[in-house]
Amino acid sequence: MSQDEGRYWLDRPENVAKLYRGLWIVGVLLVLADLVVHRHAEAGFDGGFGFYGVYGFVACVALVLAAKLLRRAVMRPEDYYDR
Amino acid sequence: MKRLIVLRVVAKMLIPFMLLFALYVQFHGDFSPGGGFQAGVIGAAAIILYALIFGLPAARRLVPERLVETLLGAGVLLYGGVGLAGIALGGNYLDYFVLGRDPVSGQHRGIFWVEVGVALTVSAVMLEIFYLFAGRGHRFDE
Amino acid sequence: MIAELPAGLILVAAGLALPLLPRAARSPVAAAAPLLAFAQLLWIGPGYVLEKDAFGFTLQLVRTDRLSLAFGYIFTIAAFLNAIYAWRVREGIEPPAALVYAGTALAAVFAGDFLTLFIYWELSAVASALIVWAGGSARAYGAGMRYMAVQLGSGMLLAAGAALRYAEAGSLAFEHVGLGSPGGALLFLAFGIKCAFPLLHNWLQDAYPEASATGTVVLSAFTTKLSIYALARGFAGTEMLIWIGAAMTAFPIFYAVIENDLRRVLAYSLNNQLGFMVVGIGLGTDMGLNGAVAHAFAHILYKALLFMSMGAVLLRAGTVKGTELGGLYKSMPLTAGLCMVGAASISAFPLFSAFVSKSMVLVSAAEQGYTFIWLVLVFASAGVFHHSGIKVPFFAFFAHDSGIRCKEAPAHMLVAMALTALLCVGIGVFPGALYAILPMPVDYVPYTASHVLAQLQLLVFSGLAFSWLKRRGIYPPEMRSVNLDADWFYRRLGLRMARALAALLQRLFDAGREASRQLGEAGAALLERLHGSEGVLARTWSTGGMALWAAILLAAYLLLYYADKVDRGFIFLLILPFLIGALGLWADSRRRDDD
Amino acid sequence: MSAEQLPALVVVAPLVAAPVALLARRALPAWMVATAACGFSFVAALALAVQVTSGGAVSYALGSWPPPWGIEYRVDVLSAFVLVLVSGVATVVAPFAWASASAELERERLYLFYALYCLCVAGLLGMTATGDAFNLFVFMEIASLSSYVLIALGRDRRALLSAYQYLVLGTIGATFYVIGIGLLYLMTGTLNMADMAARLSDISSTRPVLAALAFITVGVSLKLALFPLHLWLPNAYTYAPSAVTAFLAATGTKVSVYVLLRFYFGVFGTRIVLEELPMSQILLALSVVAIVTASLVALWQADLKRLLAYSSIAQIGYITLGISMASREGLTAAVVHLFNHGITKGALFLLVGGVALRAGHAGFDRLQGLARTMPLTSLGIVIAGLSLIGTPGTAGFVSKWYLVLGAIEAGRWWLAAFIVATSLIAVAYIWRFVEAAYLAPLGGATPRAGEAPAAMLVPAWILVAASVWFGFDTSYSVQGAARAAALLLQ
Numbered sequence A: 001m002s003q004d005e006g007r008y009w010l011d012r013p014e015n016v017a018k019l020y021r022g023l024w025i026v027g028v029l030l031v032l033a034d035l036v037v038h039r040h041a042e043a044g045f046d047g048g049f050g051f052y053g054v055y056g057f058v059a060c061v062a063l064v065l066a067a068k069l070l071r072r073a074v075m076r077p078e079d080y081y082d083r
Numbered sequence B: 001m002k003r004l005i006v007l008r009v010v011a012k013m014l015i016p017f018m019l020l021f022a023l024y025v026q027f028h029g030d031f032s033p034g035g036g037f038q039a040g041v042i043g044a045a046a047i048i049l050y051a052l053i054f055g056l057p058a059a060r061r062l063v064p065e066r067l068v069e070t071l072l073g074a075g076v077l078l079y080g081g082v083g084l085a086g087i088a089l090g091g092n093y094l095d096y097f098v099l100g101r102d103p104v105s106g107q108h109r110g111i112f113w114v115e116v117g118v119a120l121t122v123s124a125v126m127l128e129i130f131y132l133f134a135g136r137g138h139r140f141d142e
Numbered sequence C: 001m002i003a004e005l006p007a008g009l010i011l012v013a014a015g016l017a018l019p020l021l022p023r024a025a026r027s028p029v030a031a032a033a034p035l036l037a038f039a040q041l042l043w044i045g046p047g048y049v050l051e052k053d054a055f056g057f058t059l060q061l062v063r064t065d066r067l068s069l070a071f072g073y074i075f076t077i078a079a080f081l082n083a084i085y086a087w088r089v090r091e092g093i094e095p096p097a098a099l100v101y102a103g104t105a106l107a108a109v110f111a112g113d114f115l116t117l118f119i120y121w122e123l124s125a126v127a128s129a130l131i132v133w134a135g136g137s138a139r140a141y142g143a144g145m146r147y148m149a150v151q152l153g154s155g156m157l158l159a160a161g162a163a164l165r166y167a168e169a170g171s172l173a174f175e176h177v178g179l180g181s182p183g184g185a186l187l188f189l190a191f192g193i194k195c196a197f198p199l200l201h202n203w204l205q206d207a208y209p210e211a212s213a214t215g216t217v218v219l220s221a222f223t224t225k226l227s228i229y230a231l232a233r234g235f236a237g238t239e240m241l242i243w244i245g246a247a248m249t250a251f252p253i254f255y256a257v258i259e260n261d262l263r264r265v266l267a268y269s270l271n272n273q274l275g276f277m278v279v280g281i282g283l284g285t286d287m288g289l290n291g292a293v294a295h296a297f298a299h300i301l302y303k304a305l306l307f308m309s310m311g312a313v314l315l316r317a318g319t320v321k322g323t324e325l326g327g328l329y330k331s332m333p334l335t336a337g338l339c340m341v342g343a344a345s346i347s348a349f350p351l352f353s354a355f356v357s358k359s360m361v362l363v364s365a366a367e368q369g370y371t372f373i374w375l376v377l378v379f380a381s382a383g384v385f386h387h388s389g390i391k392v393p394f395f396a397f398f399a400h401d402s403g404i405r406c407k408e409a410p411a412h413m414l415v416a417m418a419l420t421a422l423l424c425v426g427i428g429v430f431p432g433a434l435y436a437i438l439p440m441p442v443d444y445v446p447y448t449a450s451h452v453l454a455q456l457q458l459l460v461f462s463g464l465a466f467s468w469l470k471r472r473g474i475y476p477p478e479m480r481s482v483n484l485d486a487d488w489f490y491r492r493l494g495l496r497m498a499r500a501l502a503a504l505l506q507r508l509f510d511a512g513r514e515a516s517r518q519l520g521e522a523g524a525a526l527l528e529r530l531h532g533s534e535g536v537l538a539r540t541w542s543t544g545g546m547a548l549w550a551a552i553l554l555a556a557y558l559l560l561y562y563a564d565k566v567d568r569g570f571i572f573l574l575i576l577p578f579l580i581g582a583l584g585l586w587a588d589s590r591r592r593d594d595d
Numbered sequence D: 001m002s003a004e005q006l007p008a009l010v011v012v013a014p015l016v017a018a019p020v021a022l023l024a025r026r027a028l029p030a031w032m033v034a035t036a037a038c039g040f041s042f043v044a045a046l047a048l049a050v051q052v053t054s055g056g057a058v059s060y061a062l063g064s065w066p067p068p069w070g071i072e073y074r075v076d077v078l079s080a081f082v083l084v085l086v087s088g089v090a091t092v093v094a095p096f097a098w099a100s101a102s103a104e105l106e107r108e109r110l111y112l113f114y115a116l117y118c119l120c121v122a123g124l125l126g127m128t129a130t131g132d133a134f135n136l137f138v139f140m141e142i143a144s145l146s147s148y149v150l151i152a153l154g155r156d157r158r159a160l161l162s163a164y165q166y167l168v169l170g171t172i173g174a175t176f177y178v179i180g181i182g183l184l185y186l187m188t189g190t191l192n193m194a195d196m197a198a199r200l201s202d203i204s205s206t207r208p209v210l211a212a213l214a215f216i217t218v219g220v221s222l223k224l225a226l227f228p229l230h231l232w233l234p235n236a237y238t239y240a241p242s243a244v245t246a247f248l249a250a251t252g253t254k255v256s257v258y259v260l261l262r263f264y265f266g267v268f269g270t271r272i273v274l275e276e277l278p279m280s281q282i283l284l285a286l287s288v289v290a291i292v293t294a295s296l297v298a299l300w301q302a303d304l305k306r307l308l309a310y311s312s313i314a315q316i317g318y319i320t321l322g323i324s325m326a327s328r329e330g331l332t333a334a335v336v337h338l339f340n341h342g343i344t345k346g347a348l349f350l351l352v353g354g355v356a357l358r359a360g361h362a363g364f365d366r367l368q369g370l371a372r373t374m375p376l377t378s379l380g381i382v383i384a385g386l387s388l389i390g391t392p393g394t395a396g397f398v399s400k401w402y403l404v405l406g407a408i409e410a411g412r413w414w415l416a417a418f419i420v421a422t423s424l425i426a427v428a429y430i431w432r433f434v435e436a437a438y439l440a441p442l443g444g445a446t447p448r449a450g451e452a453p454a455a456m457l458v459p460a461w462i463l464v465a466a467s468v469w470f471g472f473d474t475s476y477s478v479q480g481a482a483r484a485a486a487l488l489l490q
Helices: A013-036 A051-074 B005-028 B036-054 B056-062 B065-088 B103-134 C007-020 C023-044 C066-085 C094-109 C114-133 C138-169 C182-194 C202-210 C213-234 C239-258 C262-283 C286-317 C333-346 C353-367 C371-397 C411-429 C431-436 C449-472 C488-517 C521-530 C543-562 C568-594 D003-024 D027-055 D077-104 D107-129 D133-152 D158-188 D193-203 D207-223 D232-239 D242-268 D270-276 D279-299 D304-325 D328-359 D375-389 D395-409 D413-439 D454-472 D477-489
Strands: C049-054 C057-063 D058-061 D072-075
Touching: A013 A051, A013 C449, A051 C239, A051 C371, A051 C449, B005 B036, B005 B103, B036 B056, B036 B103, B056 B103, B065 B103, B065 D003, C007 C023, C007 C066, C007 C094, C023 C066, C023 C094, C057 C114, C066 C094, C066 C213, C066 C286, C066 C411, C094 C114, C094 C213, C114 C138, C114 C202, C114 C213, C138 C182, C138 C202, C138 D395, C138 D413, C182 C213, C202 C213, C202 C262, C213 C262, C213 C286, C239 C262, C239 C371, C262 C286, C262 C353, C262 C371, C286 C333, C286 C353, C286 C371, C286 C411, C286 C431, C333 C353, C333 C371, C333 C411, C353 C371, C353 C411, C353 C431, C353 C449, C371 C449, C411 C431, C543 D158, C543 D207, D003 D027, D003 D058, D003 D072, D003 D077, D003 D107, D027 D058, D027 D077, D027 D107, D027 D477, D072 D077, D072 D107, D072 D193, D077 D107, D077 D242, D077 D328, D077 D454, D077 D477, D107 D133, D107 D242, D133 D158, D133 D242, D158 D193, D158 D207, D158 D232, D193 D242, D207 D242, D232 D242, D232 D304, D242 D270, D242 D304, D242 D328, D242 D477, D270 D279, D279 D304, D279 D413, D304 D328, D304 D395, D304 D413, D328 D375, D328 D395, D328 D454, D328 D477, D375 D395, D375 D413, D375 D454, D395 D413, D395 D454, D395 D477
Parallel strands: none
Antiparallel strands: C049 C057, D058 D072
């Protein structure tokens, strides 16, 4: 592994951070595009500014948090059924 | 029992009459109660009496098992044959009407032969059963 | 001549012939058979019917229309891609089983009546169970057993439902059924099991990840889509399906987030994708149905692509556990890239296949006024990107470097994946081709600025949520674990209850025997006679005992006949001795086991 | 000999062949006579079946005495159906018996075996063809007595005891039957069944008639091994010579079912038997218990022949279950299952007979890895086993299908579920064979002499093929059964 060190661009944390920041910029741009592009609503309220961005973000955070709770309830050792 | 002279003499006298009576019952079956079944039983009883008095080997010499078996088959065959003769002569199975020139003689003939078949079969079966049981285990007369 | 043959039977015949062929010829035949079947489908087109008299019925062995043809096309395509992917697998039960499985599923799609459907339904269940078993491990054996039991159970329900249906409607024709009758309900349940409805779903996550690298790809394509077809045919517009489907889209994704086995993650997301189709069928509108069929079509391809890439990882790295993988993009860059095409497709990125199919279901739900359902579906869309689009490629190919260095996937696998990826992108770029074969006329335009923008926002912010949670350390780490699911009820609870019941009965019988021992000489002797050296009902009875039964029965009949009015309680009294006898038999066999 | 004579000839041929075989005294001519007679009966039965299907029931006055004074032979769709089954199985088993009985019996007494075989066939055919209740009793005795002896010929010592028990119970059954007939004669003054039915319609609820019904029901139930009167069957089937087991399992109990159907529907009438009396509930309860217990007992048997014997009891339960429904579907199911189970079980016992020939008996210890040494036999057992389970594409499926339909028709959902569920027990016991023959390694006790001789294998496979054939082509079996059911319900 050590000989690979540095050979790959993604192995460097600062590059990952760059990607992360870039993604935020894209996101913000997309939301701002709402001002330019008219998004017609499908369900009535989804035409609002940045609806999909907010919904996607909140939904995913909620999903992960709920899954963490779920894990407490259902997680068992790997050989659970074999015992 | 061979030594009991009274029994031997009486049996010797009785057995021919029993056989004769069997024949009487057989042939009188058309007119009065009787027929092949009863005749067969009486005939077989005569042989069985013989076996009881004179011993199984003697009876076996008189009426060998082979003969019994043949009679058994022949009796059934005779019965079945009469039935088939009815078909062959254009009637139904066991149709006696067609066996003679007129229905009455046809009936007569048909019943006669069928009863002979029955008598043969019944007496043979009686004897067969007797032989089988008597031949099993210890010989009671020897 | 070949037009006379149901298309599926071409595959079945090829599958059965496969073991007899020389090894070199097997893979080409396995690839050629689906092509031949595909050509035959194109040739016969819609409106073809092949009937045959059997069982006293007129069976429709083949009935083509636009709905069945759409599934027929994608099934043959999938079978072809599978054959390429599994080019090197020439030995064992898997290649013939895969062809027979695909063939029976294909034939089932064209079944015009329930009896024919039932026969192929069961055959495909057996063939697919063989594929699970071909996984080879002890776990695969157990999972295959459970899988088989569930699938055959579905078949039993189908048979029972068909029989009821015949009694109700006087016809076995496989047309719209609806939920209004007991027969319909049983059929619904039969299809539902195979479609992995919530709480009936676990056979899927249980069995698919236990098959071999190639086997899982085959499995993912046919079983559930066959049931989607059956639901579309029999239960279009059944409102309950909308709610079931919405639940199906939502709840598997929670499990997918915490699952470690990446092929099992994909199995959960397979379940979630089926939910979209089920909603579309439940809506029953032209667009909803079109959406369901289009999504099934697209889904088979990208799901196969994802399973193929994970299969390649399994083949080269020897595992698909999230905990053990990472950094594989360095060793398998092509596989990583193709996997990401699949991920983009399932996540419905613009220019990828699901973008043009899934949205039809969403729009349709919104149009029908199912706002809540629509919200759930959007949530599930974000979620699916989250776990299938990001999690699977991320943990396999990126994340922290696991240090695994291996070879790139073999060429035939790459070819299969590339072809599949090409089709995914092709559908995304030229949706008109897909729309042309849908059952209803389509007037839907996927590429509007509004739709593209909304979808991009959703996806990018889902991705942002993932990276934000990950960087914050909130994201649940991958752990080696088993997550309890509905299968717990039969794998654990059922087993325990059966054991507890057996123990309880044992104790009861022990107590009974103990009590009887104290009943005194006469009673004990009687009991001893009842429990002879063999079971009461199995042993040879004394002749007198047999005759006694005859006398008892005669007496019972006479009593019954002479009683003016006989209530049923009396009859049960009559049966009671037999029941006691049966229990005695059981107890006796237990006792002998103990000795 | 024109076609009108067929109802008599079908019975007479084996009846006359029996003494001829006896007189022949040699195995080979005796066997040839027996086979020829069975074959003749089969052809005659087929011709009769064609005749009654197109032209309705045939009445034949024995000795040209018109019924009801003379004995009438009456062949309708139902009896023609059973005649075809009995004579067909007899014909197929005959060549099998040449190889199997030669190996199992002393050579010098072999001709007796064939004579008795003919008698048994004649008795069963006579029971089916006759329209006279007492004549039926006579043929019942002919068939029973010959089958007792045939069973006693088995080479296992226990065969004698089994035959003796069968004799005692069979005689009780026959006696009950004849008591019932006596009561009916007392009340109606006739022995002709059709005549009896007509005269019974006014007095059907009187006590002597009800007593007659009870006696006949129990008597015939003994003969058809209805639970709990089945106890003679497992041993009799297990220890009898293979050919006898196969023949009796395929036909013996089936003819008794036929007699039950005749009396319930033809003589007493549906109204009294199934509507006024709780007969259908009792029959239903007994059938259900029979299916469950016999299937479960079969599951634990250590001998394949005995396992199949218990499975027969369960299958008879399915037939009586169909009768208890007393509906068109139910009766169709009963009659078609009577036929399908006959050929399926016949096939199984013939194949097991082949195993027994090579291995001495068919205990499961002899079956380990059998598929390697006797592949055709094992495959046949599996295929016929599938039919026993009721897998689609086999004859067994057709009957189960109609049974389920009948249950649904009657609105008894639980019964339909029950029928499907109990098939799973059949899966389990057939699986035991598959496990032993295919999955287990070759056992030390497994016969290594190769396949059974062709004379045994070919008849067995004819029946195996038939049990698949009638799973696809149901035009004869189901249509015949449906016609018979319609006839019974008239």
